[in-house]
Amino acid sequence: MIPLFRVYMNPEVDEALLRVIHSGWIGQGEKVKEFESLLSEKFYNKYCLALSAGTHGLHLALRMLGVGKGDNVVTTALTCTATSWPILMQGADIRWADVKRSDLNIDFVSMRSKINEKTKAVIVVHWGGYPCDMEEIYTICSEREIPVIEDAAHAFGSTYRESIIGDCTYSDFTMMSFQAIKHLNCLDGGALFCRYEDHYDRGKLLRWYGIDREGSRVDLRCEEDIKEFGYKYHLNDVCATIGISNIKNIGSNLKVTKDNAKFYMDNLKGVSGIELIQTEQDRQSAYWLFTIYVEDRTGFARKMGEKGIMVSRVHERNDKHSCVKEFKTDLPVLDEVIHKMICIPVGFWVTNENRQYIVDSIKEGW
Ligand SMILES: Cc1ncc(COP(=O)(O)O)c(C=O)c1O
Structure with a gap:
């Protein structure tokens, strides 16, 4: 995995x-x-x-x-x-x-x-x-x-x-x-x-x-x-x-992580069923997570699991929990994106072979 x-x-x-x-x-x-x-x-x-x-x-x-x-x-x-x-x-x-x-x-x-x-x-x-x-x-x-x-x-x-x-x-x-x-x-x-x-x-x-x-x-x-x-x-x-x-x-770990993120940006662009999160020129992420939007997230997660690639949403939206129900309010954008977002491995442990395998697995479809 x-x-x-x-x-x-x-x-x-x-x-x-x-x-x-x-x-x-x-x-x-x-x-x-x-x-x-x-x-x-x-x-x-x-x-x-x-x-x-x-x-x-x-x-x-x-x-x-x-x-x-x-x-x-x-x-x-x-x-x-x-x-x-x-x-x-x-x-x-x-x-x-x-x-x-x-x-x-x-x-x-x-x-x-x-x-x-x-x-x-x-x-x-x-x-x-x-x-x-x-x-x-x-x-x-x-x-x-x-x-x-x-x-x-x-x-x-x-x-x-x-x-x-x-x-x-x-x-x-x-x-x-x-x-x-x-x-x-x-x-x-x-x-x-x-x-x-x-x-x-x-x-x-x-x-x-x-x-x-x-x-x-x-x-x-x-x-x-x-x-x-x-x-x-x-x-x-x-x-x-x-x-x-x-x-x-930390410097070398961050470098590998950012390089992996760039690889995904370059190689997942335009792939059917995937939407990349936008980035601006004036800021640089440390990419603790590489989040993408996918169609049919359940199918995507199943396919990645079969391929030995761990994916997750990582955090549940906080307003869903019953202990904070009194603060619930309408959040239309979050309502939409929460069903599409998922994170794929990007950190220092992801090798060049790993990231190519991840991209190829995604391109196969789900
Ligand atoms: C967004 C965010 N805030 C706060 C924390 C809490 O940090 P800590 O575990 O060091 O208390 C975490 C994760 O652990 C986090 O992901």
């Missing part, structure tokens, strides 16, 4: 891991600091908080923005539940906006229509790694003084105009996920990039109970007054060590 996802692990990691697990310090320490510096360097953003999950990054951002009961957050329904559930964790309402047919990202016109006086934040998701219309989104939100959070769980290495996703040029926060099957994994973890220093300083406290880990201590910080309660969302040195090893090969 050609898998849709594969866990990347740098073979070099073994030695470094053994060293850290026997070092006497496995919690948040020097390795986390080193991992954060590498991320800061890569994304030109010095305000990087390494966390135990990307989901925690979204939750921290909403907490820092003061989102709470009676407020709402506008977002897309086409995403992992991890995008939406932090809104519920803060007791706020979800207002779903529709997606664009051309790229499956949030439609900024629909987004604008969903914003009202109770909207406290907008969360956008770069579907499969393809960047949203960030300049339009940020302009609309800035005019209304509404902060923007980017869920960039799929978008490690994606670029938009003159920026790299993660530098917060067009947002207040950008979250990344380093969960097992993401472009960069650190076993499990994530990061929250902040645009502003005060968010970063506050986030450092909130990720660890509200306690200042950097200040001087007399008795294991027993003397410290906690001014604001926080969570246990910090990354540990063991996970950071894996992240530090894996990030060394």
Whole structure:
């Protein structure tokens, strides 16, 4: 079976891991600091908080923005539940906006229509790694003084105009996920990039109970007054060590992935029963997913299964779940595309022979 996802692990990691697990310090320490510096360097953003999950990054951002009961957050329904559930964790309402047919990202016109006086934040998701219309989104939100959070769980290495996703040029926060099957994994973890220093300083406290880990201590910080309660969302040195090893090969893995995507773009164009997602010149996807529209998706999936090619929709639309039925609304474009979309293997493990085989199998029809 050609898998849709594969866990990347740098073979070099073994030695470094053994060293850290026997070092006497496995919690948040020097390795986390080193991992954060590498991320800061890569994304030109010095305000990087390494966390135990990307989901925690979204939750921290909403907490820092003061989102709470009676407020709402506008977002897309086409995403992992991890995008939406932090809104519920803060007791706020979800207002779903529709997606664009051309790229499956949030439609900024629909987004604008969903914003009202109770909207406290907008969360956008770069579907499969393809960047949203960030300049339009940020302009609309800035005019209304509404902060923007980017869920960039799929978008490690994606670029938009003159920026790299993660530098917060067009947002207040950008979250990344380093969960097992993401472009960069650190076993499990994530990061929250902040645009502003005060968010970063506050986030450092909130990720660890509200306690200042950097200040001087007399008795294991027993003397410290906690001014604001926080969570246990910090990354540990063991996970950071894996992240530090894996990030060394991220460039070559991304290159193979983007090259595979280009191959599909060139070779699936015009194939009967297939429609490619459009791409713009001003942005580059990291292609965590390569999504296409297909006619008769059930037949397509059956045929690919018979050929040993794993395909999937990957995420169910969030508004389908009964726990959020109160927020259900009309999303005509999503209603249409949800029945056609499917993802095919594209990542670093897909060889030239694999991708040719996938294209040939699709061209046979289903
Ligand atoms: C779009 C999206 N947002 C958020 C997350 C959550 O990230 P994490 O698993 O690191 O909490 C994921 C996937 O895991 C995701 O696909």
